[in-house]
Amino acid sequence: MIFGRYIKAESSKVFLISQKVIWLSALFMGILASIPKILQLRVSLTEVIVDCIIAFFYSLFVWFYNLYTLPRYANHAITTRFFGARLIRSLLLGIVVMGILVIVNQLLFKDRLIGTMMLMYQFRGILINLTIYMFLYLLYQSFINRIIAIELERTKSDHIEAQYELLKQQVNPHFLFNSLNTLKSMVEIGDEHSADFIVKLSDFYRYSLESRKKDVVPMQEELKLLEAYFYLLQARFEEGITLQLDISPEHKKTMIPVFTLQLLVENAVKHNIVSIDQPLKIELISSDNNLIIKNNLQLKSIPEPSTKIGLENINQRYLHLTGRQIEVRADGYFFTVKLPINEHISH
The missing domain is CATH 3.30.565.10 (Histidine kinase-like ATPase, C-terminal domain)
Known part of the structure; x- marks a missing residue:
């Protein structure tokens, strides 16, 4: 499986994402989100760091929220649909969390325009949310496919053993x-x-x-x-x-x-x-x-x-x-x- 290396293998039936992948990807999202500020050339180092921190913490929230709402942690049936209630809940809750982060930022830096910042950060937050959600979705589907393949092989093995036993009886x-x-x-x-x-x-x-x-x-x-x-x-x-x-x-x-x-x-x-x-x-x-x-x-x-x-x-x-x-x-x-x-x- 192409995504197999990102999934921990402590148990063949437990879906776990490596903590290193979560934290490094969140840091990458933070750096990536600050690139537009860096390209403006006239922004201060503080603004760049603030943008990076907001995107980093937001990415961590998206990772852990979507991870802990999977059937591995919640009593929900396994689904293969990409668009659904889970994605809508993630986007809506992400908007609220991003709004809180922007308000905290505004309280710390009162000379900034909250209206302009809010729209920019919310758009950025939706992109981050969709990116992480899609990556997690692909990882989880890869995991489910691997489990199904293992069960099919086990069933085939049991069937062959049963056929062999029946042949001996016949x-x-x-x-x-x-x-x-x-x-x-x-x-x-x-x-x-x-x-x-x-x-x-x-x-x-x-x-x-x-x-x-x-x-x-x-x-x-x-x-x-x-x-x-x-x-x-x-x-x-x-x-x-x-x-x-x-x-x-x-x-x-x-x-x-x-x-x-x-x-x-x-x-x-x-x-x-x-x-x-x-x-x-x-x-x-x-x-x-x-x-x-x-x-x-x-x-x-x-x-x-x-x-x-x-x-x-x-x-x-x-x-x-x-x-x-x-x-x-x-x-x-x-x-x-x-x-x-x-x-x-x-x-």
């Missing part, structure tokens, strides 16, 4: 290996449900391929994926796993990040004992504006390694789409994940 070799082993066993014993198992396995992987480029899908579509996925699990664990659904029809029409439910069920199976003696019971319940996924907690004696990338992935996607985080709670008996339902999520 081609999970362990799940495919277990499913094929289950299918082999079913075929060997002549299980009449072998054909259904093949269909569900095909449905699951077809959906995985079709959804790999999507961010969100209707919950009803996600539930179809979960149904196919759970059928494969149940064929493997039989009565060792159950799934109970209690989701209202209106919530089924809302959007949900793709693979969310499948990933949560997979986590439950990964970290808990699943057997006929100790069945794993998973519940999906919609309540108010939340979707609750709960399972009884019966952790494996030798836990599988966990990176917690899956839950963090889901949390980041919900934070990006709804502005709300997911809630995760384990109380010793149940592991519960609460997902926010937002009807305004779109494709």
Whole structure:
């Protein structure tokens, strides 16, 4: 950014102008404002110094007033408009301040004409005000553009990470290996449900391929994926796993990040004992504006390694789409994940 060097970098989200820039620019304005007096050649050194001091203090006022009325310091929405209420307030207040400085000058130098001075100084003050306001406006817009660019890069990075995690889920070799082993066993014993198992396995992987480029899908579509996925699990664990659904029809029409439910069920199976003696019971319940996924907690004696990338992935996607985080709670008996339902999520 062309103006980046004038902005302090203590924090990437805090807009601060270097004090050196403010004071040096105010001094420059004071010297610049006294040049017309110097060119007259017949003015005294005192008049030149007075002009310089008035322009210097006026420039300082304009700098700090406009700086502290920015959204960084005040509760105002960020605006990209140059002409607006802030500029009008700055000009009007600047006229008052310049008038006070001229009156003080008149009181100190009684032989000067206040009427002529007032018009000259007010015109000079408006030019100084507009110059500083424009420079500050450009600095602030440069800062906002930089913040937006950083957020876009962060969002892109999060999206790439999420896509990578989804890709790993879609081609999970362990799940495919277990499913094929289950299918082999079913075929060997002549299980009449072998054909259904093949269909569900095909449905699951077809959906995985079709959804790999999507961010969100209707919950009803996600539930179809979960149904196919759970059928494969149940064929493997039989009565060792159950799934109970209690989701209202209106919530089924809302959007949900793709693979969310499948990933949560997979986590439950990964970290808990699943057997006929100790069945794993998973519940999906919609309540108010939340979707609750709960399972009884019966952790494996030798836990599988966990990176917690899956839950963090889901949390980041919900934070990006709804502005709300997911809630995760384990109380010793149940592991519960609460997902926010937002009807305004779109494709």
